[in-house]
Amino acid sequence: MIRLENISKRFGKLQALKQVSIHFESNSCVALIGPNACGKTTLIKSILGMVIPDSGYIYFKEKSIKNDFLYRQEIGYMPQIGRYPEHMSIGKVLEMIQNIRKKTEYDDELLRTFQIDKMYDKKMHTLSGGTRQKVSAVLAFLFNPDVLILDEPTAGLDPLASEILKDKIIKEKKKGKLILITSHQLSELDDLVTEIVLMQEGNVHFHYPVETLQKQTKEERISKAIAKILKQQQYV
Amino acid sequence: MFSIVRLIVSDIVKNKIVIVYTLLLAILSWSAFMLEDNQNKGILTLLNIILLTIPLVSILFTAIYIYNSNEFIELLVSQPLRRNKIWISLFWGISGSLLFAFLLSTGIPLILFADLKLGLIMLGVGCMITLICVAIAFVSTTFTRDKAKGIGIVIVLWLYFALLFDSLILFILFEFADYPIEKPMLFMVALNPLDIGRILILLHLDVSAMMGYTGAIFREVLGSITGILIAFILLILWTVVPFWISLIKFNHKDL
Numbered sequence: 318m319i320r321l322e323n324i325s326k327r328f329g330k331l332q333a334l335k336q337v338s339i340h341f342e343s344n345s346c347v348a349l350i351g352p353n354a355c356g357k358t359t360l361i362k363s364i365l366g367m368v369i370p371d372s373g374y375i376y377f378k379e380k381s382i383k384n385d386f387l388y389r390q391e392i393g394y395m396p397q398i399g400r401y402p403e404h405m406s407i408g409k410v411l412e413m414i415q416n417i418r419k420k421t422e423y424d425d426e427l428l429r430t431f432q433i434d435k436m437y438d439k440k441m442h443t444l445s446g447g448t449r450q451k452v453s454a455v456l457a458f459l460f461n462p463d464v465l466i467l468d469e470p471t472a473g474l475d476p477l478a479s480e481i482l483k484d485k486i487i488k489e490k491k492k493g494k495l496i497l498i499t500s501h502q503l504s505e506l507d508d509l510v511t512e513i514v515l516m517q518e519g520n521v522h523f524h525y526p527v528e529t530l531q532k533q534t535k536e537e538r539i540s541k542a543i544a545k546i547l548k549q550q551q552y553v
Numbered sequence: 554m555f556s557i558v559r560l561i562v563s564d565i566v567k568n569k570i571v572i573v574y575t576l577l578l579a580i581l582s583w584s585a586f587m588l589e590d591n592q593n594k595g596i597l598t599l600l601n602i603i604l605l606t607i608p609l610v611s612i613l614f615t616a617i618y619i620y621n622s623n624e625f626i627e628l629l630v631s632q633p634l635r636r637n638k639i640w641i642s643l644f645w646g647i648s649g650s651l652l653f654a655f656l657l658s659t660g661i662p663l664i665l666f667a668d669l670k671l672g673l674i675m676l677g678v679g680c681m682i683t684l685i686c687v688a689i690a691f692v693s694t695t696f697t698r699d700k701a702k703g704i705g706i707v708i709v710l711w712l713y714f715a716l717l718f719d720s721l722i723l724f725i726l727f728e729f730a731d732y733p734i735e736k737p738m739l740f741m742v743a744l745n746p747l748d749i750g751r752i753l754i755l756l757h758l759d760v761s762a763m764m765g766y767t768g769a770i771f772r773e774v775l776g777s778i779t780g781i782l783i784a785f786i787l788l789i790l791w792t793v794v795p796f797w798i799s800l801i802k803f804n805h806k807d808l
Contacts, residue, residue, distance in 0.1 A: 389633040400624035
């Protein structure tokens with residue numbers, strides 16, 4: 318569904334992505350993991366067209382995204398830090414995006430469970446970090462897109478909200494969507510993901526289905542399996 | 554596109570600075586004509602407003618507004634929208650509000666008090682200068698992410714166009730007074746849109762008789778209808794080229 322070929326990106330002295338080639342299929346939930354500044358967010362932003370790669374190609378449903386913008390119709394994006402026009406109210410932001418997307422059917426489940434619909438009049442600059450995250454989540458799921466890209470979705474959410482969000486992700490996964498998640502909290506990924514991509518210093522270190530990982534390491538839990546694999550490779 | 558322009562305009566109106574700008578311009582323009590007994594004196598006062606105040610407000614307001622809209626732009630870029638469309642909407646939203654402010658405040662007294670041809674030329678020049686300053690602010694902001702630096706750049710540019718350039722011209726005039734520099738001067742003037750505007754308006758006033766031989770050459774070239782056309786084409790180029798550069802830069806910008 319999404320295919321990246323030899324994507325490189327340099328920010329000044331920092332080589333954020335080095336010849337990354339990777340392929341994501343629909344009906345899977347992929348976890349992008351790796352240390353800080355390993356290029357996860359740059360990878361995601363390249364797919365969204367927010368960062369323009371220096372070289373390489375990105376295909377969305379076998380069509381190059383270069384000079385295309387309509388493919389974003391089918392992506393729901395939840396940024397790591399949601400940045401919104403500060404003086405706009407929640408209702409206005411939602412209305413604006415609805416105007417842009419021009420869809421008539423909305424998936425407003427999160428809107429209701431997060432009770433965002435009760436604070437339409439609140440200005441964005443008065444919101445706490447967690448509430449902002451909730452608004453970002455609502456916007457990502459609102460248009461029932463085929464692809465969900467979630468950058469650190471549960472960071473900053475309270476335990477209750479983050480459970481709600483996880484349940485929603487599982488629900489959407491069952492509909493056969495492609496879900497890309499970046500996270501540092503490996504323990505949270507256990508019942509969510511089907512594939513793991515580990516990135517390091519702008520390279521894709523490995524890309525395995527979860528079962529392979531579990532079989533290789535004989536560990537049930539993803540966090541332990543990854544820790545084990547990293548240790549093995551260090552000592553080889 | 555229209556919906557984004559509307560959003561930006563409503564945001565600018567809520568911001569109230571443009572309303573204050575409209576009121577200030579209106580007070581200045583009305584008083585320029587009411588207090589002076591001579592129509593030409595009023596026009597000269599207005600000319601100074603057009604050449605100093607309008608560029609300063611347009612260029613600064615635009616630069617600050619673009620930097621403050623960073624989040625807004627980032628949000629829109631992740632949506633199914635063409636980047637060109639976002640940038641062009643932003644341009645029309647900002648310049649539309651500033652143009653409206655100018656026409657509403659200065660336009661009415663100009664039409665009422667000045668003679669029609671001169672009034673229309675002044676309105677045209679004022680509108681073009683607004684557009685040019687907005688375009689220059691657009692291109693300046695795409696060169697740096699640093700807000701303080703970006704605003705510094707536009708202030709320096711304003712100083713150059715409004716004040717420094719004239720001293721430069723005077724200096725060259727004195728240094729090369731013995732040579733026939735009238736025609737090269739015409740080229741020099743094209744390097745500053747504010748000067749094009751100034752000369753265009755001065756040539757239609759009686760004071761142009763005092764401009765000597767250079768003035769005669771200007772009158773010959775810029776005084777006719779073709780001259781006015783050429784001047785306006787130059788002013789349009791001064792809008793289109795900076796904005797076009799900023800558009801290309803914005804299309805390749807990482808957000």
